[in-house]
Amino acid sequence: MDAAHPQGFTAQTTQTTRQQLRQQARLKRQALTPQQQEQASKAVLSRFCQLREVRQSQHVALYLNNDGELDTEPLIEWLWHQNKNVYLPVLHPFSKGHLLFLHYRPETKMHCNRYGIAEPVLDVRLVKPVHELDLICTPLVAFDEQGQRLGMGGGYYDRTLSQWHHTGTGPRPLGLAHDCQQVRHLPSEAWDVPLPAIITPSAHHRWSSS
Structure with a gap:
């Protein structure tokens, strides 16, 4: 049995199942009403x-919500009020599949990346090296009872968190999600990085005390 597919999924069926779960979870969060979104946030x-x-x-690295994701604006504003520094992900212009994190303030100039997601206009003076971040709040499409995270499929956060995953050093990840995004089990790949904690409107899921 392939070690990357311990539940008996072949590579092809794993990808098919992951895509189906991804689509189902996206539809669930997109179906939330504005009132439900506000209450969840x-x-x-x-x-x-x-x-x-x-x-x-x-x-603290955060992200701007998209595609029915939990609204992160209140979290960002609270961090600003606490005089904490907030950073947003930017698609790396030269290293495919990687992210940069830029300091974000209300006056930050923004534009839409190739996925149609708002991100800061790249300014190397505002880049914060990943190892200097304290916390990375990660988006996700679905998660399971073991803390396994399913993203959009680009692997951006898996690469960002690989050092933390393998050595336990670097910024600690924290997942943010709606309750409806939880599933019982996600078929995983070898490169997937499970999260030590995820918060939803109704629960604080924690799988690691470190």
Whole structure:
């Protein structure tokens, strides 16, 4: 049996299943009403601002929500009010599949990347090396009971978090999601990075005390 597919999935069926789960989870979060989205964001903010890892962090990477994702604007504004530094991901212009993280302020100039997602206009003076971040809040499409994360398929965050995954050093990841994005089991690939913690409107899931 392939070690990357311990549940008996072949590579082809794993990819098919992951794509089906990805589509199902996206449809669920897209179906949330504006009122449900607002309530979810407030509930996550309440949990977020109480987390020890958030309070102890000065340099926090977040992202701007898209495609029905949990609204992160209240989290960003709360961090600003706490005089913490916020960073947003930018697609690396030369290293395919990798991210840069730029300091983000209300006056930051923005544009849309090739996926139609707003990101800061690249300015090398604003780039924060990943190892200097304290916390990386990651988007996700679905997650399971073991903390396995399913993204959009580009592998950007798996690459970003690979050092943390293999050595336990670098910024700690924290997943953000709606409750409806949880599934029982995700077929995983060898390069997938499970998350130590994910917060949703109704729960703080934690798989690691480190």
